[in-house]
Amino acid sequence: xSAADNDIDYDVFLTLSEDDMKEVGIMSFGARRRLSMVIKAxxxxxxxxxxxxxxxxxxxxxxxxxxxxxxxxxxxxSPRTTTRMAPSPHIVPSLPMKDNMPLPxxxxxxxxxxxxxxxxxxxxxxxxxxxxxxxxxxxxxxxVAVTGLTETLGLYPTASDKTSLAREMVQMFPAVKDxxxxxxxxxxxxxxxxxxxxxxxxxxxxxxxQDKKKRKxxxxxxxxxxxKSAKTVVAEDEEEPITPGDQEKVDWMRYSPPTGxxxxxxxxxxxxxxxxxxxxxxxxxxxxDVLCQFPRLQDMPELINLxxxxxxxxxxxxxxxxxxxxxxxxxxxxxxxxxxxxxxxxFQPDDNRDLCxxxxxxxxxxxxxxxxxxxxxxxxxxxxxLFLVQSIPEGTDVEAAAKAKKPVYQQPFLLALGPARRPxxxxxxxxKVAVPCGTSLITAIDRLFKCHFVFNVHYSPxxxxxxxxxxxxxxxxxxxxxxxxxxxxxxxxxxxVEL
Numbered sequence: 001x002s003a004a005d006n007d008i009d010y011d012v013f014l015t016l017s018e019d020d021m022k023e024v025g026i027m028s029f030g031a032r033r034r035l036s037m038v039i040k041a042x043x044x045x046x047x048x049x050x051x052x053x054x055x056x057x058x059x060x061x062x063x064x065x066x067x068x069x070x071x072x073x074x075x076x077x078s079p080r081t082t083t084r085m086a087p088s089p090h091i092v093p094s095l096p097m098k099d100n101m102p103l104p105x106x107x108x109x110x111x112x113x114x115x116x117x118x119x120x121x122x123x124x125x126x127x128x129x130x131x132x133x134x135x136x137x138x139x140x141x142x143x144v145a146v147t148g149l150t151e152t153l154g155l156y157p158t159a160s161d162k163t164s165l166a167r168e169m170v171q172m173f174p175a176v177k178d179x180x181x182x183x184x185x186x187x188x189x190x191x192x193x194x195x196x197x198x199x200x201x202x203x204x205x206x207x208x209x210q211d212k213k214k215r216k217x218x219x220x221x222x223x224x225x226x227x228k229s230a231k232t233v234v235a236e237d238e239e240e241p242i243t244p245g246d247q248e249k250v251d252w253m254r255y256s257p258p259t260g261x262x263x264x265x266x267x268x269x270x271x272x273x274x275x276x277x278x279x280x281x282x283x284x285x286x287x288x289d290v291l292c293q294f295p296r297l298q299d300m301p302e303l304i305n306l307x308x309x310x311x312x313x314x315x316x317x318x319x320x321x322x323x324x325x326x327x328x329x330x331x332x333x334x335x336x337x338x339x340x341x342x343x344x345x346x347f348q349p350d351d352n353r354d355l356c357x358x359x360x361x362x363x364x365x366x367x368x369x370x371x372x373x374x375x376x377x378x379x380x381x382x383x384x385x386l387f388l389v390q391s392i393p394e395g396t397d398v399e400a401a402a403k404a405k406k407p408v409y410q411q412p413f414l415l416a417l418g419p420a421r422r423p424x425x426x427x428x429x430x431x432k433v434a435v436p437c438g439t440s441l442i443t444a445i446d447r448l449f450k451c452h453f454v455f456n457v458h459y460s461p462x463x464x465x466x467x468x469x470x471x472x473x474x475x476x477x478x479x480x481x482x483x484x485x486x487x488x489x490x491x492x493x494x495x496x497v498e499l
Contacts, residue, residue: 014039108161110168113148120144127173132496134336135364138176138196138489142189145169146200155205159190162197166190179492180480188485188492195485249273254293258300266296270303274310287412287431287455297454301428301435301447308450318475319446326474326494327357333493334360339381352421354441362388364490365465379462387460389414389441391423398427402434411460412451414444430455449475 008016008024016039021032114120123140127133149157149165166189170177177185190197249269258266281290291298297307309316331353334340340363347356366381387409392401394417401415412430414437416423426437426444428451435451437444449470452459459467465487471478473491480488 014043108149108152108165110145110148110165111172114144117144127175130175132333132336132493133175142196142200146197150204162190166197178488179495180488182481188489246273246276253296258296266300270306281456288433290455291433298433298435304447304450304454307454311453312477315475315477322474323442327353328499329494329497330357330361332497334364337364340364359385361469362463362466365469365487367462367465384462387413387462389416391416391420394418394424398434402429403432405429405432411457412448414448
């Protein structure tokens with residue numbers, strides 16, 4: 001509803017209250033407040049300008065009845081009635097404004113901006129016609145959108161402006177929508193200070209001089225002080241005392257090697273001592289310490305699966321049951337990324353499709369810069385795969401290979417015994433201990449993932465996005481709303497693939 005529809009000319013505009021603005025459809029609080037300030041300023045200027053009798057000639061602000069009389073002078077010294085000339089309702093008059101008075105904010109429209117940009121029409125057509133959006137298309141869209149946003153509103157647009165742009169992007173191009181259940185669909189572009197738009201804006205601000213940045217980089221001393229002040233002392237839960245019966249069970253499992261006759265008893269006692277074992281493991285001992293106290297986790301590796309099942313009874317089998325279909329969706333979604341496509345094309349049709357899909361996932365969600373003990377290091381896509389699986393020739397001493405691993409590989413990873421594309425057996429390397437993981441890559445990946453939870457260890461930084469995808473969208477043990485936008489975006493592309 002416009003001002004013309006309500007016959008609101010300039011004079012009527014100057015009488016509007018905030019309630020009147022609501023009535024004509026201005027529902028934004030900020031917009032009403034800014035308009036009220038403009039009206040107040042205009043009325044104040046009018047009162048000041050016309051409250052005094054002016055003995056001089058007025059150029060265009062007053063007329064008198066004498067002007068219509070022949071021979072009358074255009075300037076008179078005697079008092080007379082002064083009449084204010086109403087401006088045309090189609091002309092917005094220039095109002096005196098104070099320097100610090102906020103003006104109604106500008107609005108950026110991607111729909112108006114995009115067609116005028118080089119290649120804009122081609123981008124529009126490609127996004128409207130595609131089902132699965134490639135990473136190149138998304139990157140290009142974000143780049144053009146942020147360029148228009150900053151040219152219109154500067155390098156520090158408001159959260160409202162960024163949210164409006166994010167919503168407009170998914171409205172214009174439904175294929176780029178974040179289809180994570182429970183979200184509106186625009187959150188991977190911008191939501192509460194994060195998202196692709198915010199990342200691009202931060203990169204754009206990096207070239208600004210330090211004195212032009214709104215948020216100045218803190219010195220090392222300031223960061224150290226902030227870190228110290230952020231530390232809080234958390235009261236430890238009171239440990240439940242181990243009863244003689246519990247201690248007897250733990251000791252029996254520790255000193256009784258598993259045989260065909262007592263394996264069932266091992267599993268039963270393993271379940272009985274679950275709570276005690278979690279208290280010990282949650283105290284952050286090393287994996288070696290855990291295996292020393294609970295050695296059956298090494299020589300009865302199926303207990304790793306049982307421990308995870310006790311932790312997540314409803315999600316334990318999700319990876320095995322869902323991977324068969326999802327691996328093909330991951331491969332097809334990954335083909336939209338040039339770097340991933342190159343890797344996929346290296347696999348022959350009869351090659352290991354599981355390895356092809358895992359490679360595609362690791363490349364699509366590659367984290368090029370990782371933080372290791374407070375230091376930023378770069379990692380190539382090829383090197384990141386070594387944090388997942390490493391091949392050794394058939395006949396190699398597996399225990400010796402595990403002990404000889406490089407110090408950089410701190411988190412659990414797989415050793416594949418035999419040819420890289422067709423290994424004959426897999427082992428999980430935990431600290432420097434090799435734990436059997438079977439002959440199937442998917443069984444091995446399933447056990448490797450569960451080791452992170454069973455032994456309470458972090459994911460490898462180089463594979464953080466890779467594991468978060470698996471945790472959130474396959475196992476469903478991680479809230480998908482908490483993962484990075486790039487992960488949710490790829491998951492949306494995977495769901496869009498129809499087999």
